[in-house]
Amino acid sequence: MDLTDRPLFTLDPHADPAEEARRLHALGPLVPVELPGGVAAWAATDVATAQRVLGHEDLTKDPAHWPALGAGRIPDDWELIALVRGAAMLHQGGDDHRRLRLLVSSAFARAPIEALRPRITAIADELLDALSSLSPYEPIDLREHFSYPLPVRVICEVLGVPGTAVSELRDSFHRLVTPQGSGSGEADIRLAMADIQRSLTALIAGKREDPGHDLTTALIQARDDGDRLGEQELVETLFLVLIAGHETTINLITNTVHELLRNPMTVAAVRDGAHTWADVVDEGLRFSSPVRHALLRYAVKDTEIAGVRVAQGDPVVASLFAAGRDPGHHENADSFDIGRPTRRDHAAFGHGAHYCLGARLAKIEAEIALGALFGQYPDLTAASAPDPLASIPLQGFTSLPVHLHTRERPPSRRTP
Template sequence: MEQPDTLPFPLDPAADPVAEAHELLAQGCPVRHVLLPGAVPAVAALDYESAKAVLGHPKLTKDPAHWPALTDGRIPDDWELIPLVQGAGMLHAGGEAHTRLRGLVSSAFRRASIESWRPRIEDIAATLLDQLETAATRDPVVDLRHEFAWQLPLTVICELLGVPASAITRLRGAFDRLVTPDPLDESGQGILEAQAVIAEELTQLIALKRTAPGADLATELITARDADDGSLTDAELLQTMFLLLIAGQETTVLLITGTVHSLLNDPQQLDAVRAGAFTWSDVVEEGLRHSSPVRYALMRYATEDIEIGGTAIRRGDAVLAALFAAGRDGEVHDGAHRFDLGRSTRQHLAFGHGAHFCLGATLARLEAEVALEMLFSRFPRIGLAGDEVPSMRSIALQGLQALPVRLGPTGR
């Protein structure tokens, strides 16, 4: 039976995800109507079971052609969430189209393939920690996000794709503008400019790899495109590379910084990890459950009338899965708002569920484990520098915009 009518809950990019999740879950309505920025209506699945049902439901598709509000022009081209809901890549495809696009890159992300990257990831982390130590000689307070956390996954995914080092800084700036739009930019011009920068850099990369192919994923994708067998269109090639870059970087940055922040706020649990009571894999999984980098998984569309969590979802409705709130569901986890390495279960949906389960989950876990173990080994006395840590402004993602720390003496 559908829940009693209530006013749609407005989702604010600047809201505190913890307070928002607590408020929504406390209302006892697992699925409810919400308003996205720009007063765009949607339906959000909030608790663990409902969010999981949305992610795997056969009558919910990622193909935005099934969203009448978009296809009939009610959603403007400069809507701030357009880059996250519209495109030619696998993120916005359903059915056979999604299977075809995913198959072109899945081999690069198999567990054995990713594990072979461990020595290189450790080398990159060691170099970045050296640079972090040098930075601390100039200023005892360093921003761990800027100086370490964002550089590790971005360097790895760029090497995997074959992106030249000269393009990394410009891409990173553009990605930041996409995932945290300027609240004063009502025209959406900043989003359009960021999209243009990314498209320009990727177009240049494609041209480079056609003249100088390498042993990298970009070359494999370009080869599939140039085989002219329908495997990949020009638009799909560009969008697939865009998705791999942004998905392979930003969420892992947020996972690393959020988990470091949780550990530094609870020294006893950090001591337990160092004593061997828990593994770094345990730490990463609790970080994913406690503070999923994905706040809301955007977007799925109902291909026919369905019901989830006692709420009717009409054909053409846009549906979100609240992955952050699902990790804080008290029906699944005792003391769900606590970061607790000793809990008996760490079920989470941070990497999604079903056909669109994150291709890079194994890589993200490996990068986070390496980053955390090497960081706390190098700097055993690391601590937070101040209590106020700024949070990002985003509907899709949640996490820290900066993480100022004092490193203390090294463990070498």
């Protein structure tokens, strides 16, 4: 039976991720699903199958192996098109992927990333100090004022680009990872991609005139000194590092803080020395993966995964949030528990050849952010329930309203 002949479970960006995960688990380890726009795919729902999909020798990220795309059955206005088609390493397989990955891998090796700890700590402290200027009696959006700017500033420093490289493109980034509203479509997506292309092309031109000791300069030199990198590959690689270097880390910090506010004894356990912030981050990645569904891989030939026949050309999704909540692997999988022995058994950073290059940086940023936040504001409490982010690729919240202090507002002075 072909994929399109089966009943398809609809992946809805507005659905509750935890409820969606439970329903997917009930259907099996590899489930036929429908992505937005009526696109059929397979979805891996448990941790073993997700890792198998992400590292499978017969699955590729190269969309040239997706017949539906090549035949024009996937329109240019498909809301997820920017995540499955392009010249960056995210969309490549084999030698092209290895070539592109090698060009940026040295910047994310252990030594240079560990060397960033003092700078990340300084940025975190600076951002938290700035919060003290806000009213102590009004809720603040921690995502906007802390979770967002910290990884943005870090990745911009790694790349050697101004912080405006992200802020000017914030709306364009958002349009590529969230559902398009009524009346939008191809024009909206094309506009976002054109904005990104134009901005990054200008940034590269400026960097050619004023090079530095940074990743962007290294990528430009790889482009200009030989045939290791094409011009469009340069633009899209810069885009990939820029967006991947902050978007998921924002959600990792925000999601984990949200769970800590619901589990205050967890913070106490870290303060008492029973656990570390690294333990908290590991459980945060498992329990509330910043990536909801990892798109897409394609079967280069007929293959079998988890007892299911996947036909040549079929697209496959790794449902990373569901994999983190795998009830067959994690006891009480829907509970946030930093002491669980399986907390590192997740696929939040991927698996195999496409394992996230920035995983170490993201974890260090989150560890430093959490330690600094709860160290400076130990009475932090939730102000209201956050609004979930409606997205297929990402999982998190659009805001995180908190009170920095537990002190009550002083009584108002009324004239008798």
